[in-house]
Amino acid sequence: MMQHFPVLAVMVLFLGAFLVEIFGSKSRLTRNIIALAAASLSFVFIAALVKPVMIDGQIISYWMGNWTPVEGYAIGIGYEIDQLNLFFALLVVLTFLLSGIYSIRYMEKDRHLGHYYTLYLMLSGGVLGLVLTGDMFNMFVMVEIMTFAAVALTAFRNNGRGALEAAFKYLVIGSIGSSMTLTGIALLYMQCHTLSMAQISAMLAKGLSPTGIMALALIFIGFGVKSFIVPFHAPAADAYAAAPTSISMIFSGMVNKAGVYGMIRIVYTVFQAMDLEPMSLLLVFLGTITMFIGVTMALAQHDFKRLLAFHSISQIGYVITAVGLGTALGITGGLFHAMNHTLFKGLLFLCAGAVLYRTGTTDLDKLGGLSKKMPKTAICFLVGAFSISGLPPFNGFASKWMVYQATYSKAVETGNFAYALVTVIAVVVSVMTLASFIKVTQAVFFGQLPESCENVTEVPLSMRIPMWIMSALCIFGGVCYGFVNKYLLAPATEAAINVSRYIDVMMGDGYAASYGVVDMTVAPAGFSYWDPLVWLVLFIVVLLAFCIVIVTGRNTRGEVLEAKPELVDPKYDTFFSGEESMHSHVGGSDLFWGFRTDWKGYFDFMQGMHSGIVNDYAIWAVTATGCAALFMFLFIH
Amino acid sequence: MTILKDLFYILVFPGALFAAVIGLLLAGIDRKVLARMQKRVGPPLRQPFYDFFKLMGKETIIPHAANKAAYLAAPVMSVASLMLMMLFIPIFGFSAFSGRADLIVLLYLITIPGVALIIGGSASGSPYAGIGISREMVTMMAYELPFIIVLLAVARKVGGSELCFSMQGIADWQAANGCALFHWALIPAAIAMLLVIPAEVGTQPFDVAEAETEICEGPLIEYSGAPLGLFKLATAIKMFVMTALFTALFLGGIRTGFVALDAVILVAICAVLTVLCMTLIHAVTARLKIEHLFKFYWTIVTGLALISLILVWLGL
Numbered sequence: 001m002m003q004h005f006p007v008l009a010v011m012v013l014f015l016g017a018f019l020v021e022i023f024g025s026k027s028r029l030t031r032n033i034i035a036l037a038a039a040s041l042s043f044v045f046i047a048a049l050v051k052p053v054m055i056d057g058q059i060i061s062y063w064m065g066n067w068t069p070v071e072g073y074a075i076g077i078g079y080e081i082d083q084l085n086l087f088f089a090l091l092v093v094l095t096f097l098l099s100g101i102y103s104i105r106y107m108e109k110d111r112h113l114g115h116y117y118t119l120y121l122m123l124s125g126g127v128l129g130l131v132l133t134g135d136m137f138n139m140f141v142m143v144e145i146m147t148f149a150a151v152a153l154t155a156f157r158n159n160g161r162g163a164l165e166a167a168f169k170y171l172v173i174g175s176i177g178s179s180m181t182l183t184g185i186a187l188l189y190m191q192c193h194t195l196s197m198a199q200i201s202a203m204l205a206k207g208l209s210p211t212g213i214m215a216l217a218l219i220f221i222g223f224g225v226k227s228f229i230v231p232f233h234a235p236a237a238d239a240y241a242a243a244p245t246s247i248s249m250i251f252s253g254m255v256n257k258a259g260v261y262g263m264i265r266i267v268y269t270v271f272q273a274m275d276l277e278p279m280s281l282l283l284v285f286l287g288t289i290t291m292f293i294g295v296t297m298a299l300a301q302h303d304f305k306r307l308l309a310f311h312s313i314s315q316i317g318y319v320i321t322a323v324g325l326g327t328a329l330g331i332t333g334g335l336f337h338a339m340n341h342t343l344f345k346g347l348l349f350l351c352a353g354a355v356l357y358r359t360g361t362t363d364l365d366k367l368g369g370l371s372k373k374m375p376k377t378a379i380c381f382l383v384g385a386f387s388i389s390g391l392p393p394f395n396g397f398a399s400k401w402m403v404y405q406a407t408y409s410k411a412v413e414t415g416n417f418a419y420a421l422v423t424v425i426a427v428v429v430s431v432m433t434l435a436s437f438i439k440v441t442q443a444v445f446f447g448q449l450p451e452s453c454e455n456v457t458e459v460p461l462s463m464r465i466p467m468w469i470m471s472a473l474c475i476f477g478g479v480c481y482g483f484v485n486k487y488l489l490a491p492a493t494e495a496a497i498n499v500s501r502y503i504d505v506m507m508g509d510g511y512a513a514s515y516g517v518v519d520m521t522v523a524p525a526g527f528s529y530w531d532p533l534v535w536l537v538l539f540i541v542v543l544l545a546f547c548i549v550i551v552t553g554r555n556t557r558g559e560v561l562e563a564k565p566e567l568v569d570p571k572y573d574t575f576f577s578g579e580e581s582m583h584s585h586v587g588g589s590d591l592f593w594g595f596r597t598d599w600k601g602y603f604d605f606m607q608g609m610h611s612g613i614v615n616d617y618a619i620w621a622v623t624a625t626g627c628a629a630l631f632m633f634l635f636i637h
Numbered sequence: 638m639t640i641l642k643d644l645f646y647i648l649v650f651p652g653a654l655f656a657a658v659i660g661l662l663l664a665g666i667d668r669k670v671l672a673r674m675q676k677r678v679g680p681p682l683r684q685p686f687y688d689f690f691k692l693m694g695k696e697t698i699i700p701h702a703a704n705k706a707a708y709l710a711a712p713v714m715s716v717a718s719l720m721l722m723m724l725f726i727p728i729f730g731f732s733a734f735s736g737r738a739d740l741i742v743l744l745y746l747i748t749i750p751g752v753a754l755i756i757g758g759s760a761s762g763s764p765y766a767g768i769g770i771s772r773e774m775v776t777m778m779a780y781e782l783p784f785i786i787v788l789l790a791v792a793r794k795v796g797g798s799e800l801c802f803s804m805q806g807i808a809d810w811q812a813a814n815g816c817a818l819f820h821w822a823l824i825p826a827a828i829a830m831l832l833v834i835p836a837e838v839g840t841q842p843f844d845v846a847e848a849e850t851e852i853c854e855g856p857l858i859e860y861s862g863a864p865l866g867l868f869k870l871a872t873a874i875k876m877f878v879m880t881a882l883f884t885a886l887f888l889g890g891i892r893t894g895f896v897a898l899d900a901v902i903l904v905a906i907c908a909v910l911t912v913l914c915m916t917l918i919h920a921v922t923a924r925l926k927i928e929h930l931f932k933f934y935w936t937i938v939t940g941l942a943l944i945s946l947i948l949v950w951l952g953l
Contacts, residue, residue: 369762371704378704382756391752392745401741408789409800417950420789427744427785428778434748435774438755446759447767448702541647543717572701574763575858586767594775594845594927598935 002052003062006079006132009045009093012038013125017118025114032104035117039100039124043093046086046128053086054491059505061134069507074196080134080506083491087335088131088261090488091342095253096124098346098466103246105460106353110244116156123149123250127258134506136185136195136270139262143181143226147174150255153247154239166238169614173235176621177225184218187211198506201270201499202515208271213636216271217629220263227259229320230290231620233313234610237297240309241362245353248305252312252349253342260319260338264331268496272517275326278635281418282628283324284407288422291317295432297610300596300603302589304352304362304444307436308345311388314429315341321422322403325410331493332485333402339488340395340477344387347470351381354459354467355444359452364440365587369449373456378445380467385441387474389434393539395477400430439591448574448585646724646733651900656723659904660874661685663911667840667876667919670912674920685873692866700859702762711757712860712867718749719874726878726885727808729892729899739802740788743882747837750871751777754846757868758856769855772927773839773846779934780836786942787826787833791886794823794949804885811889818887822953826945827887831914832938834879836930838872840915842922845930876915880907 016038024031052058060081067076081089103120107113126146133139151174155167189195191211192203204212228236236256240248267279294314301307319341322334354377355370356362371378387394390401404423411419458464477484495502500512576584596603609616646652665682672679699705724733725743755773758766794817795801795810807817817823836843847855857868884906893899925933 369702371707371760375704375706382707386752389752390745391749392742397745401745404741405800405802408792408802412793412796412798412800417947420793420946420950423789424782424785428782431748431778431781434752435778438752438759438770438774441756442759442767442770446704446707446756446762448762448764539717539721541644543713547713572698574700574702574761575765575853584764586764586771590767591771592775593771594931595778597928598931 002049003060005045005049006060006081006089007062007064009042009089010125010129010132012041012045013121013128017121017125020114020117020121024117028113031114031117035121036100036104038121039093039097042124042128043097046089046093049081049086050090050487053081054083054487057083057491059083059495059501061505069196069199072199072507072511074194074199074507077138078134078196078198078506079132080198080502081132082502082505083495084261084264085131085495087339087488087492088257089128091257091339092124092128092131092254095250095342095346096120096127098350098469099246099250099253102249102350102353102463102466103244105462106246106357107244110157116153116244119149119153119156120247120250123153123247123255127254130258131261134197136188136197136200138195139197140178140181140185143222143258143262144178146255146258147178147226150174150239150247150251154243156247157242157244160242162238163242166235166242169235169617170239172614173225173232173617173621176618177222177232180218180225180625181222184215184220184222187215187218191215196506197265197270198503198511201272202503202507202512202517204271205512205515205517208636210633212271213632214629216266216636217625217632219266221625221628223259223262223266224286225259225621226262227256227316227320228313229286229316230293230313231624232617233290233294233310234617234620235614236313237306237309240312241303241305245305245349245356248309249346249349249353252308253346256312256316257338257342260316260323263320264323264496269499269502272499276636277414278631280324280326282631284321284419284422287317287319287321287324288425289317290314290320291429292425293606295429295436296599296602297606298436299432299439299592300606301436302364302587304355304364304367304440305349307364307440308348308352311348311433311436312341312345314433315345315388317429318400318403318426321426322406325406325419327406327410328493328497329402329409330406331496332489333399333406335492335496336402336477336481336484336489337396337399339484340387340399340474343470343473343477344384344394344396347380347384347467347474348388350463350467350470351377351384354463357459357463358456364443365589366450367444367453368447368585368587369445370453370456371445372449373453374445374458376458376464377467380464380471381445382441383471383474385437387478389437390430391434393475393478395474395481398478398481400426435592435595442591443587447587450585643733647720651723651726651728651731651733653720655900656720656874656877657870659907660870660877661689662904663876663880663907664873666908667911667916670916671920674916685869689866689870692869693863695862695866697862697864698859700762703859704760704762707756707760708859709864711753711760712864712871715750715753715757715871716867716874718746718753719871719878722746722878723874723881725804726881727804727889728881728885728896728903729808729889730812730894731896731899732805732808739804740792741802743804744785744788747878747882748777748781750875753871754856754868757860757864758858761856761859763858765852765858766856768852769846769848769858772848773856775927775931776836776839776843776846779931780833780938783829783934783938783942784833784837786939786946787830787886790823790826790942790946790949791817793946794820808885808889812892814890816888816890819890822948823887823945825941825948827883829938829942829945830883830886831910832934832941834883834910834914835918836934837879838875838915841919842925843930844924845927848924876911877907880910880914883910 020034062079064077130142151171192200225232291314298310319334319338322330387396390396407423500517503512664685669679755770758770
């Protein structure tokens with residue numbers, strides 16, 4: 001029974017998509033019920049696999065129509081769920097379920113919601129299918145479903161400015177990525193005469209032919225485009241900003257994770273290219289420039305959602321860097337950061353959505369002081385902002401700490417100074433991330449309330465629930481990270497490295513050995529020096545001590561005088577050089593002046609590069625592919 | 638018994654009480670020596686204690702535009718995180734909890750007071766505070782780059798061919814091989830670290846965020862009473878924490894074996910460092926502009942730290 005769960009999880013989503021289109025276009029209730037039922041069923045199917053796969057260590061294989069391999073040749077389409085797939089599948093189902101709940105109220109004012117839910121379910125099914133499949137061509141089909149659903153959803157609110165343009169850019173760049181993937185898969189098929197990932201992996205174990213290298217370059221770049229690493233990042237900013245926020249959350253939570261998953265699967269499992277030092281260098285290089293360019297572009301933004309979009313790019317850079325190191329600690333850190341990024345970036349997008357829902361704008365220069373009107377959203381936002389900036393004890397701290405540790409230990413092991421610089425850049429990027437979230441905090445939630453926002457109220461409960469869940473998971477991941485590591489990260493890391501097991505489950509025992517794939521067992525990545533639970537206890541004790549001091553100090557003489565609306569006393573106004581106080585808010589574009597002047601040349605250059613013309617972006621994409629292919633041909637033997 | 642011991646560590650030594658008293662003492666020394674350098678008599682050494690207790694007894698006003706929770710929580714978070722840091726920094730041979738934290742944890746803990754100041758200032762709703770937090774953040778970006786490079790250089794020197802981020806490991810290595818400061822490859826890093834300290838603490842000429850003559854103490858403008866007292870206390874403790882961190886990183890080899898004596902030596906070294914890198918610079922310079930500050934840290938100070946890192950990587 002259990003081996004049917006993965007395919008059922010994908011099927012209910014596609015089935016739901018058709019049912020919504022047929023029955024849901026008129027009645028709002030039917031539509032919501034079908035969409036949420038499909039999403040929750042899919043969630044349940046995947047969650048039911050946690051115990052057998054993650055804890056008991058089984059790997060589930062499923063051949064469609066029972067077309068099992070004949071004489072060592074896989075002809076049918078197979079699903080294979082090992083710990084790595086399941087890890088990403090869990091992120092995917094969590095994201096689309098929460099997004100679905102959020103959409104109910106968030107999208108209520110839009111028209112043609114039947115189409116919205118159809119596309120939403122298609123997108124979810126596409127991504128879930130992509131991470132579960134064990135067949136190259138099936139993977140490509142799912143990539144296409146995902147891309148086109150995503151393009152259509154980007155253009156969904158096409159009454160606004162820029163939605164169609166964003167969708168067009170996404171379409172062009174996304175298609176370049178898809179066609180590269182397809183070409184790469186065709187080359188692989190030409191060489192191996194099979195499409196099963198397990199079998200290809202066994203056949204490529206002896207070493208890569210020139211065809212194989214070309215295929216690796218093309219498929220790798222194809223997935224790089226899907227995860228929006230630099231230089232394919234330009235359409236991401238537009239698309240994330242233009243799409244409805246519930247969909248932006250899906251984009252950053254699962255669509256670019258799907259790209260990351262594809263890269264890990266291709267590089268680690270199918271091509272087993274991670275023992276090759278140049279591949280590691282390429283990944284780390286791409287990851288580092290991605291995180292740096294992403295965050296500096298984010299610093300220059302003054303739109304809430306665009307800023308978050310650039311941060312998505314930047315955080316994916318961390319993931320790619322860590323995964324590219326190829327060490328156990330690196331993969332663990334990368335996967336952990338991928339998971340944390342899904343949580344905190346989803347949370348931040350939901351907060352942006354809440355602000356947009358109530359105020360109608362995401363322009364950082366027009367908002368301010370909302371924490372008084374939307375206190376719960378503000379708390380969730382702060383949790384997300386602290387998590388992404390990596391402040392302890394939130395989850396981003398734990399994963400970034402692992403990334404630094406992994407990059408620097410790789411530097412020390414290999415004696416390569418470049419990796420040490422990567423650690424430095426990663427820390428600086430983290431500080432800049434903090435800076436740009438300080439900017440959002442000041443511009444949106446603190447400071448002074450503009451008159452246009454006087455009547456803003458807190459968002460409805462069904463929109464707050466996903467935010468609370470995400471916030472709770474952010475704190476849980478940071479505090480109980482030993483638990484997360486034991487049940488999710490360590491199994492997934494081992495699955496990424498242990499290729500022969502992946503092959504044997506699909507193709508029968510001994511198949512991997514017959515092609516000379518060695519059985520690799522990894523020592524779990526060791527973490528010493530840090531015990532967050534103890535740390536948290538300490539923090540609480542110190543905090544308590546202080547509260548006691550304050551409270552006892554209060555009883556003697558001091559008192560807290562809080563401004564009440566009825567108190568008209570100038571001492572409760574903000575200080576205004578002795579003048580009568582008036583509305584004056586330091587908005588998003590006013591911040592970080594010293595930094596922006598010192599880096600003016602850089603920012604002007606980047607602004608010029610991001611011309612907004614899709615031709616330029618297409619040229620970047622093609623050039624980058626050429627460079628990557630050239631690099632691989634020169635250095636991989 | 639262990640719990641009692643831990644509580645003693647957390648609340649008395651080397652945690653809350655010790656950090657607060659020594660921090661305020663260092664602030665007093667700073668003010669007194671500064672006054673003598675400027676040919677003034679200066680306040681008595683215990684003036685910061687008077688100031689602190691007076692502020693604790695004053696009324697606390699929360700303005701209309703402020704967000705109450707964040708406004709009141711920020712100073713407490715700031716002080717709590719600094720006291721926590723004191724527990725993780727080894728005092729030569731002795732360390733309360735240092736086995737549980739490493740350089741990266743300290744690097745992030747030291748940012749919390751800055752973030753708390755920013756959140757608190759931002760929550761007060763004043764436009765002056767808005768300018769102040771912007772500058773504070775730029776200052777933070779400025780010194781964080783040389784700071785991490787210094788930490789990595791020390792870690793590489795201590796670890797050799799292995800990764801060593803552990804504070805205890807650094808202390809032990811120095812006990813065996815002599816203070817890190819006496820290894821000449823690390824001297825530029827030590828100078829860079831000495832320049833990071835005043836920016837981290839926010840003393841002149843790097844006090845652009847609080848520049849009282851132009852933006853009226855920036856983030857602190859609306860604060861009064863106990864929260865203001867806590868922020869002042871946090872600044873004082875930060876002096877102690879940063880100088881103690883310098884001692885742990887570069888002078889960790891001096892140890893007598895007696896915790897009390899070690900603590901006295903630590904305080905003496907911290908006092909000297911405070912005078913050297915804060916009071917002295919304060920007395921002879923005027924406040925920088927924010928863009929000059931940023932440029933200074935990303936060129937000269939980072940350059941010094943990088944020289945050390947490269948030298949250490951070359952095996953010197």
